[in-house]
Amino acid sequence: MYFCCRRDRLEKDFAELAQFGSLENGGFTRVAYSLEDLAARGWLQEKMEDAGLQVVVDAVGNIRGQRPGQEDLPPVMLGSHLDTVPEGGNYDGSVGILAALEIIRVLNDREQVTKRPIEVVNFSAEESSRFGVATIGSKALTGKLDLKTLKSLTDSDGFTLYDTLRESGYHPENIQYSSLSRENVHAFLELHIEQGPVLEEKECPIGLVSSIAAPTRFNVVISGRSDHSGNTPMAMRKDALVGASELVLGVENIATEAAGKDTVATVGYLKVSPGVMNVVPGRVELGIDIRDISCSDKNKAVKAVTELMTQIAAKRGLDISWKKLCDDTPVELSKRIMTSLETVAKQNNMSFIKMPSGAGHDAMNMASITDVGMIFVPSVGGVSHNIKEYSRMEDICIGAKLLLDATVRLAEE
Numbered sequence: 001m002y003f004c005c006r007r008d009r010l011e012k013d014f015a016e017l018a019q020f021g022s023l024e025n026g027g028f029t030r031v032a033y034s035l036e037d038l039a040a041r042g043w044l045q046e047k048m049e050d051a052g053l054q055v056v057v058d059a060v061g062n063i064r065g066q067r068p069g070q071e072d073l074p075p076v077m078l079g080s081h082l083d084t085v086p087e088g089g090n091y092d093g094s095v096g097i098l099a100a101l102e103i104i105r106v107l108n109d110r111e112q113v114t115k116r117p118i119e120v121v122n123f124s125a126e127e128s129s130r131f132g133v134a135t136i137g138s139k140a141l142t143g144k145l146d147l148k149t150l151k152s153l154t155d156s157d158g159f160t161l162y163d164t165l166r167e168s169g170y171h172p173e174n175i176q177y178s179s180l181s182r183e184n185v186h187a188f189l190e191l192h193i194e195q196g197p198v199l200e201e202k203e204c205p206i207g208l209v210s211s212i213a214a215p216t217r218f219n220v221v222i223s224g225r226s227d228h229s230g231n232t233p234m235a236m237r238k239d240a241l242v243g244a245s246e247l248v249l250g251v252e253n254i255a256t257e258a259a260g261k262d263t264v265a266t267v268g269y270l271k272v273s274p275g276v277m278n279v280v281p282g283r284v285e286l287g288i289d290i291r292d293i294s295c296s297d298k299n300k301a302v303k304a305v306t307e308l309m310t311q312i313a314a315k316r317g318l319d320i321s322w323k324k325l326c327d328d329t330p331v332e333l334s335k336r337i338m339t340s341l342e343t344v345a346k347q348n349n350m351s352f353i354k355m356p357s358g359a360g361h362d363a364m365n366m367a368s369i370t371d372v373g374m375i376f377v378p379s380v381g382g383v384s385h386n387i388k389e390y391s392r393m394e395d396i397c398i399g400a401k402l403l404l405d406a407t408v409r410l411a412e413e
């Protein structure tokens with residue numbers, strides 16, 4: 001009998017995972033290290049153990065489960081994440097984890113032992129919603145996080161990442177023992193939803209990711225002076241919100257006109273103080289997110305944005321200070337793995353396109369220590385980070401089949 005990925009098993013997994021963090025409006029909130037996220041991890045760990053994986057949990061809570069190979073060689077790793085943004089969906093990240101789990105079960109059904117071990121990893125805190133920094137788990141696994149950073153990152157309630165990890169039952173003090181290097185991993189594959197409209201538009205079930213854009217992010221504080229909105233003449237104001245408004249439009253203009261063709265930039269939040277009708281706003285805090293697949297184009301945009309902030313401050317007599325929250329490097333994924341994925345897709349008569357990823361993923365960190373491939377499946381309506389996020393099970397199954405065959409191929413190398 002020929003064993004392949006089973007749709008019924010995958011559907012059951014998605015339904016079970018949906019217990020954790022589901023909202024009345026149809027969305028999901030499993031913010032990193034929240035009770036919902038921790039419960040989902042517990043569920044996953046049990047599933048991984050049921051599938052026979054040897055599971056270890058590292059200092060930041062990454063759940064790693066290995067299926068031994070015939071030889072004691074570096075494994076092929078498959079991974080993604082279970083955490084979500086607030087009011088997100090049940091597909092971003094989960095697709096890659098549940099498909100990886102299904103692949104292990106298919107190999108068990110086949111009683112197939114690959115030459116290399118295969119490892120499934122659920123990365124912690126992929127979404128930046130809580131600590132302002134994305135892909136915390138894969139950063140830790142690739143040696144990009146240290147104890148000092150764990151103690152300096154805080155959430156909006158003032159909890160440090162370090163304390164959050166301790167409270168979640170992990171051992172952040174062991175962070176230095178949680179990283180892998182090039183000789184520990186043979187290859188890494190991630191299956192993920194596209195989170196954009198391109199595949200649906202092209203009626204194509206598979207996207208093979210050639211490169212991943214990376215963000216540079218700023219938290220900006222604009223300080224002016226709060227004044228009476230009736231008694232302060234226009235020429236004598238230091239209105240932080242009009243300065244912020246000029247910055248918002250300027251950021252849009254820089255991304256559209258001045259930087260590269262793929263540059264995108266967003267001001268995602270504005271907090272206006274005191275935020276009342278009859279007071280000239282004295283303080284605005286805002287967040288700028290700039291992304292590109294080209295490092296030089298991104299740097300160009302970053303330079304233009306910082307120059308703009310200096311100009312606005314001088315022109316309007318405001319004080320503008322900013323803190324760089326992250327400055328990640330865009331990555332080109334492995335050509336060798338791309339060739340492998342293309343070969344496997346053709347063998348399966350799957351149509352595919354090659355495309356860049358505008359969103360960051362754990363795969364980009366893994367690319368610093370191993371050869372990485374990434375597969376996209378369509379997002380209905382291009383919608384993600386939204387309660388309406390949805391991917392069709394038939395598309396997920398096509399992606400899982402590609403991931404299965406590509407994994408086996410790499411695990412026999």
Ligand SMILES: [Zn+2]
Nearest residue numbers: 092093126192
């Ligand atoms: Zn994701």
